[in-house]
Amino acid sequence: MIVDGLRGAGNFDIQVISEPSGLARQIQVRDPDVVLIDIANPSRDVLEELTLASGPKERPVAMFTDRSGAGLSAAAVEAGVSAYVVDGLQPARLKPVLDAAIARFRLFQRMRTELAEAKRALEERKVIDRAKGMVMKARGIGEDEAYALLRKAAMDQNKRVAEVAQALVTAAGLLA
Amino acid sequence: MSMTRIPAGYLPLTDAAPLIAAQEMGFVAEERLTLDLHRAPSWSSLRDMLAFGKVDAAQMLAPVPVAAALGLGGASAPFSVLSVLSVNGTVIVVSNSLSRKMAEAGHRFSFDDAVTAGKALIAAAGPDLRIGVPFPFSMHTELLTYWLRGLGPETPRGINILTVPPPRMAEAIKRGEIDAFCVGEPWGSIAVEQGSGTLLLPGRAIWSFAPEKVLAVRSGWAETEPGLSGRLIRALWRAGRWLADPASRGLAAEILSSRRYLDLPAEIIERTLSGKFTVSAQGLQRDAPDFIEFHNGAAGFPWRSQAQWIALQLAERNGLDRQAALETAGSVFRSDLYRAALRGTGAKLPGASSKLEGANTASLQAAGESETVSLLQNRFFDGRVFDPLAAD
Structure with missing residues (x-):
């Protein structure tokens, strides 16, 4: 360049x-x-x-x-x-x-x-989707409801949704 | 309790340990400081980062602030040296083909005798010898020049000292771009690990008390921030004392090895701190006691005579007026600020700010401000003594 x-x-x-x-x-x-x-x-x-x-x-x-x-x-x-x-x-x-x-x-x-930022966003999206899927399966609820639960947990803990999702995915990996 | 942040720069070398330990082990926090540590890619970059205010303090090759004061080198601002961060800590490495020739001629790689090693090197290298150093203004350059010139009439004229960045040294010697190099650890041991060189000598075999890295700040900053300067000096003195304790070596090597800092194996870094070296790819072991010194023998004290020894070498090579160079250099190493910062802390301070360099054949007790101070061996390989008062 x-x-x-x-x-x-x-x-x-x-x-x-x-x-x-x-x-x-x-x-x-x-x-x-x-x-x-x-x-x-x-x-x-x-x-x-x-x-x-x-x-x-x-x-x-x-x-x-x-x-x-x-x-x-x-x-x-x-x-x-x-x-x-x-x-x-x-x-x-x-x-x-x-x-x-x-x-x-x-x-x-x-x-x-900007590229690094875009990559990070994509990565977070993937983790949130996985966490959402896990919540849906465990509770037998729909996608919107699962996302609302994640968001509420994030707000209660003063964290970002991506962080809560990551914690869930990591924990699930340990329990599996 | 509010912390003052000081941006500080270093290069990935074992002797960045005082700055890194000061931050990681809480010695700066005791002085209500936090160091924002920036790893610099090269000495010229670090010098410019300091000159232009991107950092306020930097680990620096001892000759750089002296050269800047003498008007040598690139873009710069006047620098002041607040303390000496480390004494010694470099190695000289020879290529595989040279070490083979030297071994065939009977050299035993004892890793302690500068005369024998130097003569064996010259005999094996023939008329042309290319030696890598990290920077033109460095103790590496000064030690090599002093050593090769001091070996006597057999020293060839065709010696070529070239600049090669430390992380590239192993590759450069492997590719035959250079025949030998002088570098700060752990980069010599890295070359040994990669099978591209053999350790010939520790730098201290040439001068057993050579000021290697210093804590440099802009002179303007030292003037406007006397309080911060003092707190930095105290924090680094405590970090040096911690590093000098053999019990700290393992942890210090671990901290340095982390990805944030050197990103190199802790085991190799620990060799610098313990003085136990693997000198050849075949696994030959050698002990180098007192390989690097952070604290003992008033190692942190910025002696004016150290700056003047450097200035005299630079003046001779660059055709500058010797007397003017000696006078200018004396005020670059701020023994006055160092004393003021450490008075009353329990640190032992020497009575004088200048000494005969090369005059201690063994450790000795010298007069101090309040009690005697022990000084370590300070000897040039050829036995010469530098008297700053008689050097004009």
Whole structure:
């Protein structure tokens, strides 16, 4: 997604390194203007070393996003993107790249959260249905009535229906 | 009783134990604090999290705050060191092909002699030796550099120190990207378990009292929150004392091993705490007494001379003015705040804030604020002594 976002933002030559081994060498071979790395990636410390390496050409020096605008580096840290820039690239050229990357990253994170949320809801639905079925069978009552019982138990115990249902299913598993 | 929450960061290593034990065993709660512990993926991330205020306290490689004060490294804010979290605790690991060559040449992997091990390593490695460290500014880098340079004229010029994240070390050595590495436990023992390396030396064989991890905060935070700083120092001192008790080892290893923290087998973590190591995939056992120290010998005390030793190494490698580096570094380790926080608690505090590094060939009693303080062996493998006053 970051790659798509950057493609949309301008004409960049983008290469994705998915293999952490020999990262430093891969970067030196490709000699990029900018390296973007997910901050959650432990290999970020390898880039840190590259920024310190001496020798004129193999020196992707420089900076964290600091000098390209106030607050940008903090935003990048928050969003999980950090940038290392090869000598000579104008900060002005970097900013739109980063802006796009950060925006994409945020979108990606939001989607990830939404997906997890949807999965959880689906899981809970299943448990509630099972618990409902067990109550119906044990008491010989209808679906609506069984659900009403679960809801009442939840309210009495100050819990969520899903929690009561889970407790019932777990207990039934032990007794079976 | 209201608790103050302090967001704090650490990396998954055995020496994150003081922060984790302080939270889990209730030592911070005694100071009406709660630590919101964040596991960081890398040292540069943790440094930036601290610099930008995402956490207010962090486990940090001792050289990082010193390097920041000297203007070395990436984006940063001025940091202050409130205490030393751990002394020693690293290992040097060699690849299977190197350990085979060394064994054939008669090396016995005694796991205690830096001179013999270093010469055997150089003889086996030939002119090119690639060694992995977790971060450019680390005690690992300093110990390796000091050791290899100190071995004398046979040290090859082609030594290459590369950064490799600790969880990747075992894989990197297996793939032949590096020939050896220095890392904080349990990552060396993990490599042994995976059959990809052999433990050559504990870090303490190079310097027997090396400040490994420190408790770092933003200097601005230390100024505006003296009360919180003091409470943190006290809580971590108590956590260190608990960790130093051999009876705590089993439980400490269990807590660290949980999925929330290191997510690694407790048995392997316990090797760090007990100093009983399996050094080779063939099961060779070695004892390394005092492998890691959290409390004894005033281990938590942030000696100015420790910061100055680090500063001098960094200044020499980076071509900085030595005298200026010594002066700047001295104020990074806040022995003044440490004293103020622990005075009157029963903690024994040394009388001086600076000492000769490398001068104790054995444990000794030193003058303290109110009573004598026992200091542990503090010796460099080559017997040199660092005198911060004579180092300009």
